[in-house]
Amino acid sequence: MKKLWVLGASIIAIIVIVSLITVGMNKKQSNSKHQEREKDTQHSKYITSQTPTLFLHGYAGTLNSEKYMVNQAKKKGATKNVITAIVSNDGQVQLKGKLKKNATNPVVQIVLQNNKQGDYDINAKWFKNVLVKLQSEYKIKKFNFVGHSMGNLSFANYMYLYGDDQSLPQLNKQVNIAGTFNGVLNLNEKVNEISVDKNGKPSRMNQPYQKLLKLKGIYKGKHIEVLNIYSDLQDGTHSDGRVSNSSSKSLKYLLGHSPKSYKESKYEGQKAQHSQLHENSQVANELIEFLWGNKN
Structure with a gap:
């Protein structure tokens, strides 16, 4: 038992x-x-693309100007592969880091050692040098662009000078943040001095805005998507404290109906101040979705 x-x-x-x-x-x-x-x-949530996205800072900007937006993209899983392109005072390009083969949504942070260069044509040539370097090293055929402040005008000059050069990588998408397309407050524009109509046409055209009117023809038929981000402090200046809304919004008239898509996005309040825009989580989320969001 x-x-x-x-x-x-x-x-x-x-x-x-x-x-x-x-x-x-x-x-x-x-x-x-x-x-x-x-x-x-x-x-x-995100597309799988080998097209690199190039970030360019503005006047007196540094790597820190791009760091928050790039880190947010990494944090959200939109990208993992980030390298830096350092442009010397004489335009030589040094790449720090390496783009992995078939990297998903890679990012290139551009740092200009002469970050107070006021000649937009020289800045445009330096940007071209970065593209040529990436083309030589990684055989890239297309690229996206994200710029802040004066970086946008430097890029507009790049497109004016080289946008029709088919031997170079072709622009796919661009994000403009606080663009200085038709002036900078207290430099060549007074507060509330210039306005734009519904088409973005400014009441006065500063240089080099007038020559950039040729961008309509350069963008035409290239299926480029554009996101234009600007901000208003809501303090009566109709600006972000540095750049007027009219200057930023005047990009619309430069491009006309040539882009595949064109969207303006306005942010308001103190967190949308000129230098804070590239530290703003909502701005980062919007550009991440625009660049890499999976619409399917």
């Missing part, structure tokens, strides 16, 4: 142990599948 009791207890113990092992394995498999689903969902 005692032997039968011991045998029964042993059988029950074995059954319990097997049941616990089975439950544990099923739970582990379930958690694994859940993590895989979460991972797939995260990846599906």
